[in-house]
Amino acid sequence: MTFTTFCLIAGVVSLILIAEIIVACVLCAKLVKHSKTDGEKASPPNQTTLHSFLGVAALLTYQISVAVCLVILVAEIVFFAWTIVSIKKLLKAKDAKEKEEDIALAATMVRHSITLEEAHDALSDEAAYHLIEEEEEPEEILAAETPTGAPKHLWLHRRYKNKTVINVDTLSQKFADNEHVNLKTLKEKKMIHPNVDYIKILGRGTLNKCLFVEANAFSADAVKMIVLTGGHAIKFVHEKHPSIHLVPHHK
Known part of the structure; x- marks a missing residue:
């Protein structure tokens, strides 16, 4: 049995016990209340209520049980x-290990051209998800898209109105080895409209260039090809x- 399985089983058992204990506490409280009510009804109204030793012992037992x-x-x-x-930490460590293994594996498979x-x-x-590198969007891009005088927190949610898709084989045709692909260079080569502010890269055809591609989203196959x-x-x-993500598989 793995540690993850043990933790999952322990968590389920804990939930069951928590539920059972809560129910037991409620039942004990009701029983104590019912016992007191019956004792008061059995006592003469003009006589001081005196619990028997057995009654006091039972009441203490209920209270101790509840405690x-x-x-x-x-x-x-x-x-x-x-x-x-523990489960979260274990999964995080497992993901980090798998990422290292995937990066090492990809490094051994590099070639000049791939379909x-x-x-x-x-x-x-x-x-492919592990092979993606994440970076904050450059300040110059943010500044270029900011309306004059507009506070950043007021315009951020209105960004990414003009999206476009670029295929990997198109990049292979238009860019040379070791070139950087991003909004700026794509616009300089007139491959996208000047108003585009969001790029999604999809896998297609053949890639025979080593490229540094900066984009808002990638398909899994595009990441592999790059x-x-x-x-x-x-x-x-x-x-x-938070909606910027690795997009589903496309061909």
Whole structure:
């Protein structure tokens, strides 16, 4: 049994015990209340109510049981929280290890030219996700898109109105080895409209250049083609735009 499986089982058991303890506490509280009510009804109204030794012992037993249940409940909640944190840390460490392995594997498969079909079969889509490099969008791009005098927090949510798609084989035709592909260079080569502010790179055809591609989104196959020819797929990220992501597979 792996540690992850153990943590998952422990978490489920903890949830069950927490639920059972809560139910037990409620039932005990109701039983104590019912016991007190019955005792008051049985006592003469003009006589001081005096619980028998057995009654007092029973009441203390109920109260102790409730106290013990509450202590166990707190302990189970703490254990459950620890289990969740442990699972998150384990998954994060596993993802980091897989990323290192995928990067090392891709480095051994670099070639001068690659087709979409070859790239698709060479690596998994999960590996492609690990091969993406993330960077903050350059200040000059942000500044160029900012309306004059507009506060950044007021215009950020209105960005990316003019999106376009570029295929990898088109980049191969228009750019030379080791060139940088981004909004600026694409506009300089008149490959996109001047108003475009969002680029999505898709895999297609053949790539026979080593390129440094900066974009807002990539298909998995585009990432594979770029990295397996020695290039870099660099995705722009911004905390205001969590929707910027690796797009689904396209051919």
